Amino acid sequence: MTHLAKYRFRTSVFLAGALLIMAAVAAQKPQQPALASRSVKILTQKGLTFKDLNKNGTLDRYEDWRLPVETRVKDLIGQMTLEEKVGFMLISTTRMGGDNAFQQNAPAAGRGPTEITSAFNEEDLVQPNNIFTRKPLPVPIMSAAGTTKAVTQFHLRHFILRANPSAQTIADWANNLQALCESSRLGIPAIVASNPRNHITIDAAVGLSVGTTAFSKWPGELGLAAMRDLKLTREFADIARQEWTAVGLRKGYMYMADLATEPRWQRIEGTFGEDADLASGMIRELILGFQGTQLGTNSVAMTTKHFPGGGPQENGLDSHFDWGKYAHYPGGMFEYHLKPFKAAIEAGTSAIMPYYSSPKGKEFEEVGFSYNQAIIQDLLRKQLGFKGIINSDTGPIEMMPWGVENLTIPQRYQKALAAGVDLFSGTADPTVLLATVQQGLVTEARINESVERLLSEKFKLGLFENPYVDARKAQQLVGNTQFQQKADLAQRKSIVLLRNSAKVLPLRPKTKVYFETYYDNGRSASPITVHKPTGFANALEFVSSKEEADVVLVWLIPSAGGLFASAGKPIDLSLSKNKIDVGHVNDLIKSKPTILAINFSSPWVLDELDSGQAKTILATFGTTSNALLDIVSGSYKPTGKLPFTIPVSQRAVVENKSDVPGGREPDGYALFKFGDGLSYDSVDR
Structure with missing residues (x-):
């Protein structure tokens, strides 16, 4: 190595060392946090500011943001x-x-x-x-x-x-x-x-x-x-x-x-x-x-x-x-x-x-x-x-x-x-x-x-x-628009298609839809609400009665009454025991091709439904009707998967082992299993 090369090498080593020292010094230099005060005075020390929280005019350790949390904690406990x-x-x-x-x-x-x-x-x-x-x-x-x-x-x-x-x-x-x-x-x-x-x-x-x-x-x-x-x-x-x-x-x-x-x-x-x-x-x-x-x-x-x-x-x-x-x-x-x-x-x-x-x-x-x-x-x-x-x-x-x-x-x-x-x-x-x-x-x-x-x-x-x-x-x-757009996407991704055996979904444009939600809160004269939303790009036509419709969309919101309405006995997960008129629902299913959406706040038992006619079933877990309609119309293809198993009957529920997930219960327990979920290109079972 020539003298010039040795000089350059030593210089580079020196500079590298100097840079490391400078970086270490910079790393140790305290970074002034933003302070906010309504009544206490601000103390200044070596160009840095601190809050005089105990109003004694001096900088206590717990007020010194430069110190480790453990040190500040011990000082404050000593003053409490x-x-x-x-x-x-x-x-x-x-x-x-x-x-x-x-x-x-x-x-x-x-x-x-x-x-x-x-x-x-x-x-x-x-x-x-x-x-x-x-x-x-x-x-x-x-x-x-x-x-x-x-x-x-x-x-x-x-x-x-x-x-x-x-x-x-x-x-x-x-x-x-x-x-x-x-x-x-x-x-x-x-x-x-x-x-x-x-x-x-x-x-x-x-x-x-x-x-x-x-x-x-x-x-x-x-x-x-x-x-x-x-x-x-x-x-x-x-x-x-x-x-x-x-x-x-x-x-x-x-x-x-x-x-x-x-x-x-x-x-x-x-x-x-x-x-x-x-x-x-x-x-x-x-x-x-x-x-x-x-x-x-x-x-x-x-x-x-x-x-x-x-x-x-x-x-x-x-x-x-x-x-x-x-x-x-x-x-x-x-x-x-x-x-x-x-x-x-x-x-x-x-x-x-x-x-x-x-x-x-x-x-x-x-x-x-x-x-x-x-x-x-x-x-x-x-x-x-x-x-x-x-x-x-x-x-x-x-x-x-x-x-x-x-x-x-x-x-x-x-x-x-x-x-x-x-x-x-x-x-x-x-x-x-x-x-x-x-x-x-x-x-x-x-x-x-x-x-x-x-x-x-x-x-x-x-x-x-x-x-x-x-x-x-x-x-x-x-709740700004950008945040809500992400939330709207999540709502659509959360919906699960459980059954589409008649290939009713997705609906074609101009399909006449009777859209009913069924929620019995015990206070309203009727649990039925008929929806006629507008503004959907797919141009579904919403009608006022099932007689006018090509397809019925009914969204069931079963409810056990809430946690604090507990009556001291095990709940029955059958739809009829959770404020759903099953006869009304079966009449809808028999009247026209029906899309049955059910909100699962619990793993409701569905055996009271006319299983031969309930050929199209969607599961929701807290979402909006707009999100549901985007799935139904095909504006968004369903991708969700069940987060729990839906039991085949109330008897299966009663015989379950409380600490065992439904997916590990014996054969015959499940109507739909954990992880089930179709899309429109799936082959229904």
């Missing part, structure tokens, strides 16, 4: 009183003035929530082309306090928003809440959680879904699973994340990793079906779409529920009620139900919610999962390695204390804390939990463990630096 810590461990339904979202009659202790009617009728319709769209309905609450009292006296910083106003109203309210929190002694921000707000759903009872909102309107969770499109699922989650963060919602009480293995369970509508692998894929994409690969300033922190799987309920009865308190595993498939939760943990879910149920016939103590140390500490924490927040379901202390009914309220808190619960849902009053610690039943060190996890979530979300949103921008962003 016991009263503040205990209040921090409650999450309560919040009240929004004028939202008309509350019933004042609290349910009786130990009996579950009061009954709520969750249905819609023609008078509730907001958009005439969407029979699922309705006004918000009243919901029962457990224990709530006025927002000011909750923040200033009870020291609450976790809230559940169940109201259903406009995007701008939510954003304005969230900003006011954060301003109130900022004015408190330590300036700790709030976090606002919600149940799903982006799905077309039948049962929008409290704790299940908010129903139709100002947000983009996507298929129900079963419909998302029916798409079999993980990429579009991730896009959905990212769009919903943008809408949620725009209005100040930063915590999702969702999604359900439960499996629909017991067809009588009345929460199937909120699941992703019966298959553990499909549900795992859906949960993974949703968490990554809402949270990102890690929590950050643009994330919505997710609460995956209901560990270790709420699907295998004894006789399908739900554990909101004492008559449905038991989960059981007659098929020995307990581990199968853990798969989606393992996927959630791998994806980084911020929190996990145990269900109310008490395990029966397993090696676990027969107490509700929030009290069950073997379930939370041994299985979830140690075996599965979950490090995040354990968030109880709403009301296990006062209302659904299955297996510990004989314990006092302080003793229940003691047992739940020993099991590992960090955040208690369903009460706004921290008095009893505070007394539990003061009486020595629980140590303050144990309280600190939970507060550390809860504070870490807030710091990672950037709420200490900027908890505020732009209400005007939120109004423009939420």
Whole structure:
């Protein structure tokens, strides 16, 4: 090597080293986050700015965004009183003035929530082309306090928003809440959680879904699973994340990793079906779409529920009620139900919610999962390695204390804390939990463990630096046309063609169609609505009676009455037992070639239909009539696949094993199997 070459080589090595040093220095240089303040002063240090949250005029460690989250958490815990810590461990339904979202009659202790009617009728319709769209309905609450009292006296910083106003109203309210929190002694921000707000759903009872909102309107969770499109699922989650963060919602009480293995369970509508692998894929994409690969300033922190799987309920009865308190595993498939939760943990879910149920016939103590140390500490924490927040379901202390009914309220808190619960849902009053610690039943060190996890979530979300949103921008962003176009595509992809043996579909242009929806809400004079939509490019002609029609399209919306209309006995999945006049439907089928569309919020049994004449069947899972008509006309070819098995009879339902997916039940169980779904170029069976 010549001297010149050696010089060039040494120079290049020197420059490369210098660049590495510069890059390291740049990497260590703190990046100033955007700060937002309503009342506290801004501190400046070496050209960087910080919020003086505790108003002492100096920069405390928890106020210093340059420091690791763990350091900030420990400093803040050291400044919190016991009263503040205990209040921090409650999450309560919040009240929004004028939202008309509350019933004042609290349910009786130990009996579950009061009954709520969750249905819609023609008078509730907001958009005439969407029979699922309705006004918000009243919901029962457990224990709530006025927002000011909750923040200033009870020291609450976790809230559940169940109201259903406009995007701008939510954003304005969230900003006011954060301003109130900022004015408190330590300036700790709030976090606002919600149940799903982006799905077309039948049962929008409290704790299940908010129903139709100002947000983009996507298929129900079963419909998302029916798409079999993980990429579009991730896009959905990212769009919903943008809408949620725009209005100040930063915590999702969702999604359900439960499996629909017991067809009588009345929460199937909120699941992703019966298959553990499909549900795992859906949960993974949703968490990554809402949270990102890690929590950050643009994330919505997710609460995956209901560990270790709420699907295998004894006789399908739900554990909101004492008559449905038991989960059981007659098929020995307990581990199968853990798969989606393992996927959630791998994806980084911020929190996990145990269900109310008490395990029966397993090696676990027969107490509700929030009290069950073997379930939370041994299985979830140690075996599965979950490090995040354990968030109880709403009301296990006062209302659904299955297996510990004989314990006092302080003793229940003691047992739940020993099991590992960090955040208690369903009460706004921290008095009893505070007394539990003061009486020595629980140590303050144990309280600190939970507060550390809860504070870490807030710091990672950037709420200490900027908890505020732009209400005007939120109004423009939420439910915008671009977002809804993606949602409209998902609606069409969610529809499943189950039978087309007469080759009626797709309909030809100029076909005369009598389009009827059948939904019995118990309030309207008639459950029948005749639709005559216009503006379809395929130029179908819609007529007013079946006599005028070439083809009848009837869309059935069966309903078991909603979760909180439970009567303490297993539901019958036959159509006639779920508010459908089967005689009327069979008359339609016999009168003309009929396209039968059925909305499956549960795996309804179809054996009462005239099977010889029901030659064209479509399955929907929460969608619009426009989406259905696009499938019927051939404007969009059906691609959906069933997310669960449809049983052949009610007898098959009764004989099922609650923890076993329908696809693994014995031969003869299924009318249509998990994964069934045709297209127009398919050969029907």
